[in-house]
Amino acid sequence: MSAIKTIQEQHTAGPQAIGFDYQFYYFMLLALDLKFGQKIGFEVKDDVHIDKEDGTTTLYQAKHTIIKNSKGNPQNLTDLDIDLWKTLSTWIDFINADKSSDFLNKHTFILVTNKSENNNDFITTLNTFKTDNNSDVVKLKIDELASKTQDETLKKYFKKVTKLSKSKLGVFLKKLTIETGEDEIIDKIKKKILEKFYQENLVDPIFESLSSNLNSAKYLDIKAGQRFEISGEDFGKRFGKCFKVATELKPLPKRNLPVLLPDDLESQVFVKQLIDIGEIQSGSNYIRDYTTHMLKFLNEFSYWSDENFVLPTDIEEFKRNSIQIWINEFRSKYRQIERQINNGSSIEDLEDDIKSLGIEIVDYIRKQDLSIQGFSALGIEFSNGYYYTLSDNLELGWHFDWNNKYKKE
Incomplete structure (x- = not known):
């Protein structure tokens, strides 16, 4: 039975599926704050992107893990995390594909993950750079990390980042944000809904309606060969009905307590x-x-x-x-x-x-x-x-x- 179980596990994609769900729910969280003049997309320019009214774009990569540490929390985002360096490598490819600096000047980059940050030297170095602007220190840190691994894929990612010109690397690092510990994403969506409507009894109906309709729209748009993008103006038109529960007449809850009749x-x-x-x-x-x-x-x-x-x-x-x-x-x-x-x-x-x-x-x-x-x-x-x-x-x-x-x- 153990051999069968091993084969079954190799042919199932539970962890991968929850990773896609995590991306979608993060998209939903961002969509709730979408403003007029902005456009949000799912799996178009990146996992998620937002085109802003000033012509700039924010690219989001959302990475999820189901692996827990000894304390029961999502595993740490280590210096040698493959998701981290693969993401940075992908963004460097975008930058290199543009011979001018137009792409780099018009984009910001955010890596979001439920992994914990715990003594991540690269993140510490990145935060220090944003104060002192010394990209040479960042390169040295990346070279140091490359010396700690025999993984050829990781070494390739490290090399791609350090080969970026000093001026472009400096701009890229300034525009790079790494957000760790972004877990319990569904709870955060529900909290956002509560902040907008102030009534706890409306949260679950709105969440269920919005997530269901966004998911259906995503499926149908992509199936039809279209990009799944939503403008701030279109969000209300396409998904405003999901919030109608906040204004629709609804029954008051009833407890049906026993009635104690008076004696006389x-x-x-x-x-x-x-x-x-x-x-x-x-x-x-x-x-x-x-x-x-x-x-x-x-x-x-x-x-x-x-x-x-x-x-x-x-x-x-x-x-x-x-x-x-x-x-x-x-x-x-x-x-x-x-x-x-x-x-x-x-x-x-x-x-x-x-x-x-x-x-x-x-x-x-x-x-x-x-x-x-x-x-x-x-x-x-x-x-x-x-x-x-x-x-x-x-x-x-x-x-x-x-x-x-x-x-x-």
Whole structure:
């Protein structure tokens, strides 16, 4: 079995595949910061590139390893790392292919890797050069590294770098950046999304939609023989729909907690109001149902508020709009009653009519499917529960004279 396993491992490309994924996700990370006037490309001029509005281009090489060190972190980027020197050699080929200095003057070079930087003498020397501009020291360091290896491929890469003219080498080194420890790339993309939309519950849906659509677009463009490049202006047109989840109406989360009913259901103010107009009778099973609707709403509403799913301003607007619906219907139904009272009729003489109209108001309000700003409708059960809550708090009522009848209690 061990021999079979060895053959299987030789014919699988897991580490190589994750390397391509790493390049793609790094492309996605950069695309999230793309500005108008810029264009980003994947596997066009390099692993990733960005053409800027001033006519310059940044080339990115993204290198990933799955090999861990003794501490469980990605292996170090050593002085003799083949990915490092192959990348520099490739960029030197680009420079040498251009007989003028136009390419070098218009390009910057960034190597990105998840490998750790730990006592890398070349990176230390490079950073020192950017302060003192002494390229001779860099050449000496490269010659020293070449003497430490018998790998002919590495020696070839070293030689190619040191053969660059002193002036070009100086410009190249100034424009060269090596970024190590660029790991957990998906988490960094999600953090970037969170920084843009500020709502954690939107991060995963946006990430999934954007990564899926970018990947599909990449496949289709390359399959059609086209370059996969996206301008800042085109990004919104082609992939703006991926961010619609941030503006689309969505349901509020529900926990469906158990409801603990009070011992004396009929002592609740909202139940008294309904009994008084004859909408329900004392002892009715509906009292338990209505109380359940109210408590279910209160359980979830407290959760939405405490966890900041809804803002205080959203809550105030929700309440104001909900009460306004009731006010409009209340005024409409009781307009004639109000005229009769103003003309000398007593409320007692109009009690039967008032109760009938009160029931009509309840029936109308129960048909309302309320919604909180930015979210889809709550549903009839929760909407009814909210109105029972307002009624229980004596913020609205059904009887024409509810404000006097119940606030005296």
